[in-house]
Amino acid sequence: MITQKMKYALKALLVLADEAAQPAPEALTIEAIAKRSDSPKRFLEHILLELRNAQVVTSTRGRAGGYSLLMAPADVSISEMLRLIDGPIAPLACLSRRAYQRCDDCTDEATCRIRKVFAEVFWSYLLIIDSLTLADMLRSGTVADQVIGKA
Amino acid sequence: MITQKMKYALKALLVLADEAAQPAPEALTIEAIAKRSDSPKRFLEHILLELRNAQVVTSTRGRAGGYSLLMAPADVSISEMLRLIDGPIAPLACLSRRAYQRCDDCTDEATCRIRKVFAEVFWSYLLIIDSLTLADMLRSGTVADQVIGKA
């Protein structure tokens, strides 16, 4: 299960992407994003900061300041967002490349049967989720799209 | 990431499956399973109880009592074990069939863009993980297998 925090992050990104798609996009305040995404403002603040540090969004201070999307939606990888907000996505730490951690009790990774079976699942899973971006979320956006999609 | 509890459960199942594959299989005490799987005995106790309630393993009390595998390894679904031990495997509660829960703030599931994108990932993921069983873990068991598998 993805965390509530991740849901807020995705909602915020959707709000920012929607704004960026407007004719005259403006920076949105945390408050505005919180309202539109129905997220707790003070919590969202930290999430946006993480997104900013990852250079997914950008912010300006002072009057008329706020946040806006920095990367193109097609370049915002869902799996990267998951890693950023929720941490490693591998089912086992010993299968994560970026957050690799050996199991305490592991005598031999090469012969670990748990590792082996989850490795198979994980590679297939990665193949799918690594291909998804914020743009994919936007595409399935409107009700009209939904109806067309079902036809 | 799967929990430590799930790791213990899988290790215990492997121990029991290995025992079941012996010429003269015997019931194994919690202590024996704990030792062989390097799991905390008192914690393992609860795990085995859950597996027993799910009729994956069986137990006998008293002298010479202990646990043994009840289901055939090929019938022990890894995804079912995940559901049993770690809870729902869906990325969102609103995508889980057995543990379905509507999101508090959700106005319309049919048009939720987060739900839609994770639904796609999830169905593909399910396809993979639902096909895996304890038997698959056993197959990739020995070092010899590993070497052959690589060839």
Add this chain to the structure above:
DNA sequence: TAAATGTCTATATTTTTTATCGTGTATAAA
């Protein structure tokens, strides 16, 4: 009946998740 073993409930500890608060800093307009 005694020893071995599983059963069950309660409790405890640690970590993670989900926030909230206070204060500081930057910016732009008045």
Add this chain to the structure above:
DNA sequence: TTTATACACGATAAAAAATATAGACATTTA
């Protein structure tokens, strides 16, 4: 240059989940 507005950052806290541990009890069989 003051002031209003907004983000930045660190501290703290409550709630939930994960990871156990303990004690009393029930069952079996030698």
